[in-house]
Amino acid sequence: MSVAAKPEAPVHEPPGDGLVGQAPPSPAGPVEPQDATGLPEPPVVDLPGALQVVRFNQRQIEFVFRARRTLGEVFRTRGVVPDGPVITSHPDHTRSLFTAKPEQAPSLTGESPLRPIVGPNSVLTAIGPRHMRQRKLLLPPFHGEAVERYAEMIAGAAEREIDRWPTGTPFALAPRMQAITLDVIMAGVFGIEGRPARGTPERALRTAIRYLLAVSTWPLAQLSELMNLGRDEPVGLTRAALSILDGRTYAVIKKRRSEAGVDERRDILSLLLRAHTEEGELLTDRELRDELLTLVLAGHETTANSLAWTWERLIRTPAAYERLRDAVRSGSQADEQIEAVITEGMRSRPVIPIIGRRVTGPWRLGRYAVPAGTPVAMSILLLHHREDLYPQPFAFRPERWLDRKPGTYEWIPFGGGIRRCLGAALAMAEQRVVLEAMTRRLDLEAEDPAPERAIHRNVTMIPSRGARVIVRSRR
Numbered sequence: 001m002s003v004a005a006k007p008e009a010p011v012h013e014p015p016g017d018g019l020v021g022q023a024p025p026s027p028a029g030p031v032e033p034q035d036a037t038g039l040p041e042p043p044v045v046d047l048p049g050a051l052q053v054v055r056f057n058q059r060q061i062e063f064v065f066r067a068r069r070t071l072g073e074v075f076r077t078r079g080v081v082p083d084g085p086v087i088t089s090h091p092d093h094t095r096s097l098f099t100a101k102p103e104q105a106p107s108l109t110g111e112s113p114l115r116p117i118v119g120p121n122s123v124l125t126a127i128g129p130r131h132m133r134q135r136k137l138l139l140p141p142f143h144g145e146a147v148e149r150y151a152e153m154i155a156g157a158a159e160r161e162i163d164r165w166p167t168g169t170p171f172a173l174a175p176r177m178q179a180i181t182l183d184v185i186m187a188g189v190f191g192i193e194g195r196p197a198r199g200t201p202e203r204a205l206r207t208a209i210r211y212l213l214a215v216s217t218w219p220l221a222q223l224s225e226l227m228n229l230g231r232d233e234p235v236g237l238t239r240a241a242l243s244i245l246d247g248r249t250y251a252v253i254k255k256r257r258s259e260a261g262v263d264e265r266r267d268i269l270s271l272l273l274r275a276h277t278e279e280g281e282l283l284t285d286r287e288l289r290d291e292l293l294t295l296v297l298a299g300h301e302t303t304a305n306s307l308a309w310t311w312e313r314l315i316r317t318p319a320a321y322e323r324l325r326d327a328v329r330s331g332s333q334a335d336e337q338i339e340a341v342i343t344e345g346m347r348s349r350p351v352i353p354i355i356g357r358r359v360t361g362p363w364r365l366g367r368y369a370v371p372a373g374t375p376v377a378m379s380i381l382l383l384h385h386r387e388d389l390y391p392q393p394f395a396f397r398p399e400r401w402l403d404r405k406p407g408t409y410e411w412i413p414f415g416g417g418i419r420r421c422l423g424a425a426l427a428m429a430e431q432r433v434v435l436e437a438m439t440r441r442l443d444l445e446a447e448d449p450a451p452e453r454a455i456h457r458n459v460t461m462i463p464s465r466g467a468r469v470i471v472r473s474r475r
């Protein structure tokens with residue numbers, strides 16, 4: 001007796017539970033110039049360039065959702081000079097950019113607002129062979145196993161911080177999360193655990209970093225940042241704050257170089273002091289400074305705000321919060337629930353909402369093609385809110401992720417390909433440990449049941465009130 005083969009389901013139909021689906025296929029990637037000429041260029045957002053720049057920077061969410069509603073999943077924006085990027089939100093387009101050879105689609109982070117601060121040659125801002133060299137040097141301490149060793153240190157930082165929070169009085173979580181992530185960065189990157197003794201270069205450095213991070217939120221600093229756009233060296237307030245920080249960073253580097261036992265130390269500074277390039281060269285002090293500062297700036301606010309957003313969502317979704325609490329406090333399926341909550345938090349509120357590449361040849365994006373030299377941005381926010389991928393995309397539903405791994409080109413809060421976030425494993429470890437400790441020890445409520453708006457600071461998207469909460473009870 002023969003058994004009839006089961007007909008295959010159409011690819012774009014959501015699987016059984018209707019929680020995560022698939023997008024219809026859309027061809028994308030490099031094309032020969034003659035093949036590109038038959039395809040139209042993407043439709044352009046119909047507003048004056050200067051207005052688009054302002055709207056995009058201040059209200060990116062409204063801007064991109066409206067453009068997608070009116071123009072479809074690929075559209076072009078206008079800048080002041082030069083033209084703004086083409087924005088897409090299809091997973092096949094993402095795949096084509098993440099899997100392209102580095103020379104076909106170099107990253108746009110070389111043009112990031114962090115460039116005048118960390119210089120043009122750090123792992124974040126460099127492109128081409130220089131980027132690959134820096135990335136190779138920095139990868140080992142960020143591997144999963146290396147990061148596992150940090151779990152205890154992260155737990156210590158989280159428990160100490162939680163002990164200090166008031167009960168019954170509202171406060172903003174984001175700065176508290178930043179205190180934890182700063183401790184983690186200082187320990188992981190510089191090997192500085194807890195509060196170093198007064199008068200030491202380590203203490204002076206920690207103070208300078210805290211100062212720089214605090215100052216960077218002032219309106220004056222935002223202005224200063226605009227003045228710095230496109231430069232290789234900073235000016236104004238940024239320069240003043242940085243010169244203090246640089247002096248202190250060099251002092252810590254000098255001290256560490258002269259200390260015995262660097263070979264046994266596991267922090268990133270000590271690893272970099274020993275690291276050789278393939279040509280056998282050691283890193284210069286300036287290179288060390290650029291990489292260390294890159295890690296501090298890339299790793300601290302992002303992780304803190306990602307946690308703050310997850311809590312902002314969780315305390316407004318009582319059923320999900322209840323499930324997490326039950327799992328963590330009973331110890332049954334706690335790891336699965338924690339992972340699902342973090343994954344859904346990063347899906348619905350990606351702290352970095354958009355990333356980009358510049359295509360060096362004609363590129364197909366579904367029905368359209370764009371010419372060589374076009375900046376192509378992937379809107380993480382739009383991709384994470386596709387109805388076909390994530391039914392009820394605006395609902396916070398951690399249960400989407402139980403027994404399912406997020407797709408490489410569909411869930412991209414850490415970007416992808418050879419530019420994927422170097423600190424992703426560390427950021428996930430921090431989020432797991434902190435979420436677990438807070439869930440186990442505290443009962444939290446939102447100060448105001450209305451959701452917090454997203455505001456944009458530099459390249460990040462953060463909760464407008466810093467995720468304000470009240471601790472109702474603690475254990």
Ligand code: HEM
Nearest residue numbers: 124298299302303306352355414415416419421422423427
């Ligand atoms: C939740 C926290 C974090 C988020 C959401 C995040 C997100 C991102 C994104 C979107 C990119 C760009 C990827 C691309 O263009 O494809 C990136 C790059 C990067 N991130 Fe993170 N990040 C986080 C935490 C960290 C941490 C903890 C560190 C290090 C301590 C770090 C270090 C870096 C570096 C060095 C790069 C540049 C990688 C390269 O260009 O090769 N990040 N991150």
